[in-house]
Amino acid sequence: MKTVLVIGGGVTGLKASSELAEMGYNVTLVEKEDYLGGQVAKHKYYKLAPDLRLAGEVIDPVIKAVENNSNIKVYKHSHVAAVSGNAPEFKAKIKNSKGESEENFGAIVVATGFEHFDPTVKQEYGYGRFKDVVTNAEVEEMLNPGGPTNGELKRPSDGETPKKIAIFQCVGSRDRQVGNPYCCRVGCVVSTKQAIEIKEKYPDSEVYVYYMDMRMFGRGWEELYGKAMEEYEIIFTRGRGAEVTLKNQQLSLRAEETIMDRPIQHSVDMIILAAGMAAGEGTIEAANVLGIKQNDYGFLEPKDDFVSPNESSKPGIFIAGADKGPMDIENCIVEGAAVAAKVASSLKN
Ligand SMILES: Cc1cc2nc3c(=O)[nH]c(=O)nc-3n(C[C@H](O)[C@H](O)[C@H](O)COP(=O)(O)OP(=O)(O)OC[C@H]3O[C@@H](n4cnc5c(N)ncnc54)[C@H](O)[C@@H]3O)c2cc1C
Numbered sequence: 001m002k003t004v005l006v007i008g009g010g011v012t013g014l015k016a017s018s019e020l021a022e023m024g025y026n027v028t029l030v031e032k033e034d035y036l037g038g039q040v041a042k043h044k045y046y047k048l049a050p051d052l053r054l055a056g057e058v059i060d061p062v063i064k065a066v067e068n069n070s071n072i073k074v075y076k077h078s079h080v081a082a083v084s085g086n087a088p089e090f091k092a093k094i095k096n097s098k099g100e101s102e103e104n105f106g107a108i109v110v111a112t113g114f115e116h117f118d119p120t121v122k123q124e125y126g127y128g129r130f131k132d133v134v135t136n137a138e139v140e141e142m143l144n145p146g147g148p149t150n151g152e153l154k155r156p157s158d159g160e161t162p163k164k165i166a167i168f169q170c171v172g173s174r175d176r177q178v179g180n181p182y183c184c185r186v187g188c189v190v191s192t193k194q195a196i197e198i199k200e201k202y203p204d205s206e207v208y209v210y211y212m213d214m215r216m217f218g219r220g221w222e223e224l225y226g227k228a229m230e231e232y233e234i235i236f237t238r239g240r241g242a243e244v245t246l247k248n249q250q251l252s253l254r255a256e257e258t259i260m261d262r263p264i265q266h267s268v269d270m271i272i273l274a275a276g277m278a279a280g281e282g283t284i285e286a287a288n289v290l291g292i293k294q295n296d297y298g299f300l301e302p303k304d305d306f307v308s309p310n311e312s313s314k315p316g317i318f319i320a321g322a323d324k325g326p327m328d329i330e331n332c333i334v335e336g337a338a339v340a341a342k343v344a345s346s347l348k349n
């Protein structure tokens, strides 16, 4: 039976690997970092939207299903340096600090995920200039009891708990100026979840969300939004954040409120930027090594979005998860299973 190469050990690549192994295929999983779990592990997500379920309950079994399966060989801290041949006879060179090896594969799955948009590009928001302007990924780490602040939301400038917190949506998404007109698809639900987590922990805090539209299309998302407004009294204001300034150690934000069509000036203690999902360097590197097509934003392009969403532009090379574009975990798990089924049927032919 042919071996399958899976590139990327986030939730998508892990699910694809364990599904293939359960079908009896041998799998080689190559991950560039020294841990599995992708962005969920990197940024120590604590509770997941929309259910506020512990992230460990979801990701730990997915990791264990790979680690405990003898059909799966895992290379961490490794990368695929070169690939030659055609389906179903590929040869891949896998490199790490111990050296390199060349192995044969029948099919390749690319599950290299995304990177967070770099908010320093949006200079007007002050990220990198003002310590108390932080990203949603940094807040994930802070809210985790095993994270750098032991689960407490702290102002990086003085270690104090902020009382007034503003969240800016769509940072680096739906933004033609930075070349990302697409929607990040998870920012609205993640900000709503983080706002609730903050209010649960600090009921006296005031949390303000500045949004263009609330895109709550997933399972349970709209209900979470209703709960945020009604039960937690989180204040959602329709209007995009325009600028952040710092005067006498006080953060001040300017936004355009679009319902009443008026400018807003607001002093707060911390600003959280809902930074979008961008194509990562690892995805661009994999696309170049494999010679598969990317779209205008660097994400991997399916052969046909409607009828073959998990096939790349090259036969025998399959794509899944957030390397195709922003996607939540539930859909990544579905994608991991779907790509495994597609690979299995292609190898039977
Ligand atoms: C702040 C934030 C909070 C979020 N919270 C939630 C939430 O609460 N609920 C939810 O459903 N979704 C959430 N998401 C979305 C979630 O992070 C993604 O759905 C998920 O991480 C995508 O999984 P993936 O495996 O496709 O990609 P990733 O998690 O990015 O994993 C890809 C893996 O591939 C590896 N890799 C990359 N390139 C290479 C290469 N060339 N060679 C080898 N390895 C490589 C990476 O190191 C990484 O381990 C959140 C997103 C953000 C930005």
Ligand code: SF4
Residues within 6 Å of the ligand: 169, 170, 171, 173, 174, 182, 183, 184, 185, 186, 187, 188, 189, 212, 213, 214, 215, 274, 276
């Ligand atoms: S999901 Fe929400 S925050 Fe993200 S780009 Fe879309 S509208 Fe903006």
